[in-house]
Amino acid sequence: MRPSPRSNSFISRPEWRSAKLLLVAFALMASCASGTKTAKEQTPSDRGQLYYQMGASALIEGDATGALENLFEAKRLGLETPELHHALALAFHAKGEAQTALEEARIAVAMKADFSDANSTLGKLLMDRGAYGEAMSYLQRAAKDPLYRDTFKPLTSIGIIHYRKGEYAQSRLSLDKAIAGGRTYACLAYYYRGHLNLRDARPSDALHDYGMASKNTCAGFGDAHVALAVAYEKMNRIDEARRKFVEIQQLFPSTPYSAQAIAHLQNLP
Numbered sequence: 001m002r003p004s005p006r007s008n009s010f011i012s013r014p015e016w017r018s019a020k021l022l023l024v025a026f027a028l029m030a031s032c033a034s035g036t037k038t039a040k041e042q043t044p045s046d047r048g049q050l051y052y053q054m055g056a057s058a059l060i061e062g063d064a065t066g067a068l069e070n071l072f073e074a075k076r077l078g079l080e081t082p083e084l085h086h087a088l089a090l091a092f093h094a095k096g097e098a099q100t101a102l103e104e105a106r107i108a109v110a111m112k113a114d115f116s117d118a119n120s121t122l123g124k125l126l127m128d129r130g131a132y133g134e135a136m137s138y139l140q141r142a143a144k145d146p147l148y149r150d151t152f153k154p155l156t157s158i159g160i161i162h163y164r165k166g167e168y169a170q171s172r173l174s175l176d177k178a179i180a181g182g183r184t185y186a187c188l189a190y191y192y193r194g195h196l197n198l199r200d201a202r203p204s205d206a207l208h209d210y211g212m213a214s215k216n217t218c219a220g221f222g223d224a225h226v227a228l229a230v231a232y233e234k235m236n237r238i239d240e241a242r243r244k245f246v247e248i249q250q251l252f253p254s255t256p257y258s259a260q261a262i263a264h265l266q267n268l269p
Contacts, residue, residue, distance in 0.1 A: 044077045044078050045077070045078060045079065047077050048073075048074040048075075048077035048078055048079030049074070049079060050074075051070045051071070051073040051074035051077065051079070052070070052071065052074040052079055052081075052083070052084050052087065054070040055067045055068070055069070055070030055071035055073075055074060055087055055091070056083075056087050058070060059087060059090055059091055059094070062094075064091045064094035064095050065095070067087065067090075067091040067094075068088070068091045068092075068095070071084060071087055071088050071091060075088075081111070082107075082108040082109075082111040082112035082115050082118060083108075083115075085104045085105070085107040085108040085111065085118075086104070086105065086108040086115065086117060086118040086121060088101075088104040089101045089102070089104035089105035089108060089118070089121055089122075089125070090121065092104060093121075093125065098125065098128070098129070101125055102122070102125045102126070102129070105118060105121050105122040105125055106122060108121075108122075109122050109138065113141075114141075114145070116141070116142040116145045116147075116148040116150075116151075116154075117142075117148075117150070119138040119139070119141045119142040119154070120138070120139065120142040120150070120153045120154040120157070122135075122138045123135045123136070123137075123138035123139035123142065123154060123157055124139075124153075124154075124157050126138070127139075127157050127160065127161055132161045132164075132165065135157070135161065136158065136161060138154075139154040139157050139158050139161075140154070140158065142154040143155050143158060150182070151177075151178075151181050152177075152178040152179070152181040152182025152185065152186045152189065153178075153182075155174050155175070155177050155178035155181065155189070156174070156175065156178040156182070156186060156188045156189040156192075158174040159171045159172075159173075159174035159175035159178060159189060159192055159193075160188070160192055162174060163175075163192055163195065163196070168196060168199065168200075171192070171196060172193065172196050175189045175192055175193045175196070176193070179193065184212070184216050184217050184218070185217055185218075187213050187217070187218035187221050187224065188213070188221075190209045190210070190212040190213035190218070190224070191209070191210065191213040191221065191223065191224045191227065193209045194206045194207075194209035194210040194213060194224075194227060194231070195227075197209060198231065198234075203231065203234075203235050206231055207228065207231055207232070207235075210224055210227045210228035210231055211228060213227070213228075214227075214228055222248070222251075222252050222255065222256075222257040223257075225244070225247070225248050225251065225252070225257065226248060226257055226260055226261070228244055229241050229244035229245045229248060229261065229264065230264070232244055233264060233268070238268055238269060241264070241268065242265065242268055245261040245262075245264050245265045245268075246261070246265070248260075248261040249261050249262065
């Protein structure tokens with residue numbers, strides 16, 4: 001439930017993030033110091049909105065702690081919007097606080113029932129807890145929103161739920177729709193469709209999907225890299241498997257992915 005790469009249009013290097021937040025803070029101070037300032041520019045609500053924007057920006061850039069600091073300040077200033085609670089849900093999820101994330105997502109949806117991003121997030125959080133029935137109601141609501149640009153997110157989660165329940169035909173249908181809508185951003189959808197293709201004895205299609213799930217905007221998806229290498233190994237394409245496992249070691253040093261790659265390399269003929 002991290003923000004989609006599609007939304008990640010900000011510069012992510014820490015020094016640029018700090019500079020951007022300072023510029024926003026300077027803009028606020030300049031506004032307060034200006035002799036032409038309006039009453040609206042001085043309201044706690046406006047300052048809350050500013051902190052919310054800084055928190056959302058930090059969240060997109062992967063700084064969950066910085067996001068929470070700014071979002072808490074926005075809340076302290078009296079800001080109370082579904083967008084704020086959704087951002088808090090994402091930040092808490094990034095910090096590994098699943099229960100608090102779930103509570104914040106529920107608040108966001110309670111405040112705005114047609115908030116598709118929040119419905120998708122709430123559904124994903126419930127899916128992660130195994131509450132598939134409840135999750136589906138929120139995911140389907142988001143997936144059916146004709147104005148929601150990121151329907152590939154709830155469609156992917158719906159596909160994963162069907163996959164985990166052994167409903168493979170329904171899973172493929174949802175994952176196909178997610179991939180059609182999300183294209184290169186549908187990392188998880190490609191990954192799970194790769195599983196389906198292996199199960200259905202479609203190895204070439206599986207290799208294609210694992211490849212799509214591990215390149216471009218999905219390049220950091222370690223599970224997909226490992227799945228691609230293992231698929232090569234199962235197909236007895238040993239040289240390609242070996243190259244891929246070596247690449248995984250280089251891309252993900254000192255991680256469980258690297259450890260898996262080393263273990264497989266030791267067992268290759």
